[in-house]
Amino acid sequence: MRFVPQHILYSSSYELTHWIINYFNFPSSLYSLIVHTQNTLIEQDKQHVWHPYSAIEADTPVYPVKSANGVYITLMDGRVLIDGMSSWWSAIHGYNHPVLNQAITTQLHDMAHIMFGGLTHQPAIDLALQLVKITPDPLQTVFFSDSGSVSVEVAMKMAIQYWHAKKQPHKNKLLTIRYGYHGDTFGAMSVSDPDNGMHSLFNNTLIEQLFADAPLCTFEQNCSAEDIAPLADKLKENHKQIAAVILEPIVQGAGGMRFYSPEYLQQVRELCTKYDVLLILDEIATGFGRTGKLFACEHAKIAPDILCLGKALTGGYMTLAATLATREIADTIRLGEPGLFMHGPTFMANPLACATALASLKLLLNSPWQSTVANIEQALRNGLQVCQQYPHVKEVRVLGAIGVIELHKAIDLKTLQAKFVAAGVWVRPFNKLIYLMPPFIISTEDLDSLISAVVTVVADIAPS
Numbered sequence: 001m002r003f004v005p006q007h008i009l010y011s012s013s014y015e016l017t018h019w020i021i022n023y024f025n026f027p028s029s030l031y032s033l034i035v036h037t038q039n040t041l042i043e044q045d046k047q048h049v050w051h052p053y054s055a056i057e058a059d060t061p062v063y064p065v066k067s068a069n070g071v072y073i074t075l076m077d078g079r080v081l082i083d084g085m086s087s088w089w090s091a092i093h094g095y096n097h098p099v100l101n102q103a104i105t106t107q108l109h110d111m112a113h114i115m116f117g118g119l120t121h122q123p124a125i126d127l128a129l130q131l132v133k134i135t136p137d138p139l140q141t142v143f144f145s146d147s148g149s150v151s152v153e154v155a156m157k158m159a160i161q162y163w164h165a166k167k168q169p170h171k172n173k174l175l176t177i178r179y180g181y182h183g184d185t186f187g188a189m190s191v192s193d194p195d196n197g198m199h200s201l202f203n204n205t206l207i208e209q210l211f212a213d214a215p216l217c218t219f220e221q222n223c224s225a226e227d228i229a230p231l232a233d234k235l236k237e238n239h240k241q242i243a244a245v246i247l248e249p250i251v252q253g254a255g256g257m258r259f260y261s262p263e264y265l266q267q268v269r270e271l272c273t274k275y276d277v278l279l280i281l282d283e284i285a286t287g288f289g290r291t292g293k294l295f296a297c298e299h300a301k302i303a304p305d306i307l308c309l310g311k312a313l314t315g316g317y318m319t320l321a322a323t324l325a326t327r328e329i330a331d332t333i334r335l336g337e338p339g340l341f342m343h344g345p346t347f348m349a350n351p352l353a354c355a356t357a358l359a360s361l362k363l364l365l366n367s368p369w370q371s372t373v374a375n376i377e378q379a380l381r382n383g384l385q386v387c388q389q390y391p392h393v394k395e396v397r398v399l400g401a402i403g404v405i406e407l408h409k410a411i412d413l414k415t416l417q418a419k420f421v422a423a424g425v426w427v428r429p430f431n432k433l434i435y436l437m438p439p440f441i442i443s444t445e446d447l448d449s450l451i452s453a454v455v456t457v458v459a460d461i462a463p464s
Contacts, residue, residue, distance in 0.1 A: 038064055042062065060417070071439050072095075073095075083425075084437070085426060086437050087316050089285045093363055100356055104317070104352055124144065127142075127144075131309070132324070136295070136302075138303050145348060149185040153343075159305075164337070165333050165337065173238070178213055178214045179193050179196055180193055181252070182246065183284075190206040193211075194206075210242065218397075223267055228264060235275045245268060245277055249295075249297045254285075265302060266301070272305075290400055290401055291399055292400035295307075306323060308322075309321060376401040377398055379444070383451035384405060392407055393408070394407060408432070411429050411432065
């Protein structure tokens with residue numbers, strides 16, 4: 001689409017479609033058919049399909065997608081967008097990757113799915129062994145599930161059942177910090193920020209957990225006594241009823257895209273050990289290289305007792321998550337009552353998903369991903385920093401392949417989303433945040449175009 005005139009490329013979808021029809025001398029009836037088909041799809045979608053954090057018949061636009069390849073999303077109207085979101089952290093290798101396509105095709109010839117109760121298969125075993133190999137040493141056992149939220153539910157249940165097996169059923173609360181986000185299921189919501197998060201509507205229904213103030217120390221700063229004190233005090237006062245501390249390591253994602261000090265995480269690990277409380281780390285968003293380390297907990301050189309993984313596990317191809325735990329936790333549950341872990345999803349360890357995850361991990365680990373992420377980080381730092389001078393911008397921050405522009409006031413999603421699409425990029429802002437997490441395969445040219453488009457749109461936001 002690079003030969004399309006700029007004024008046409010950034011115009012409405014209908015003007016662009018009309019230009020394409022005329023340019024290639026297609027019959028005019030084709031234009032009517034395309035527009036009719038697109039309008040019909042949008043209307044059917046609007047009437048019948050729920051979207052994330054939206055409503056039926058919402059007035060925020062949705063954009064029908066025809067295909068996706070590499071870092072490019074092709075809309076039905078012919079416009080091509082550079083993807084800045086990796087489909088919410090997951091598509092690290094981009095879209096329609098031949099290696100991942102082949103992994104699915106090969107596995108499909110054997111079986112697409114088989115129940116995991118009483119049966120097992122090579123892709124699940126190989127993936128479990130690979131995850132044990134690349135995660136911190138104490139983690140030796142793997143529970144597969146369908147999604148990140150469910151992996152958090154599994155982690156919480158493991159922690160509670162662990163203490164039940166140790167004859168300490170009173171240790172059944174979770175402690176976390178504010179501004180966290182761990183998913184949309186009920187257990188995960190209960191440990192997500194109750195005031196600043198997205199689930200305050202359900203506060204009277206959720207299990208009441210314990211919350212400490214989040215640290216103010218940034219990634220580059222040391223952790224002060226004031227930073228760790230709120231969580232330390234909660235542990236000192238309540239450790240006899242706390243099963244586990246659960247945190248997103250280093251990066252708090254959907255709760256505010258906050259980056260905190262590795263020293264803080266080190267001290268949390270020490271406090272959990274001191275007070276005999278398990279540590280659950282939610283690496284669903286940060287895992288598999290996004291922060292510059294394979295897992296964000298490596299910045300602090302610590303290991304959790306339980307680790308949650310998801311999103312990029314399959315390279316964004318299909319839904320799969322994993323909860324890893326130490327051998328001590330697994331043995332304690334096995335030797336306690338009822339002698340087994342009480343969870344079992346229907347699509348647990350789906351063979352297609354496991355085979356794809358194995359191929360994705362091989363792609364990542366055999367690539368120079370560290371230097372790739374470092375290059376993306378430098379480009380984001382250099383390119384986004386200019387936004388710091390705008391009066392409506394509160395802060396620009398970058399870590400690994402994550403770039404964040406925080407505004408002083410919440411954005412108008414409907415208006416801003418359309419501006420990004422008109423600029424030829426796919427960026428999905430929320431609340432006060434405009435953020436980027438591009439696929440690792442993005443070229444220097446496309447990354448520069450993505451950053452330039454974001455800076456232009458941000459500059460055009462009128463301060464209020």
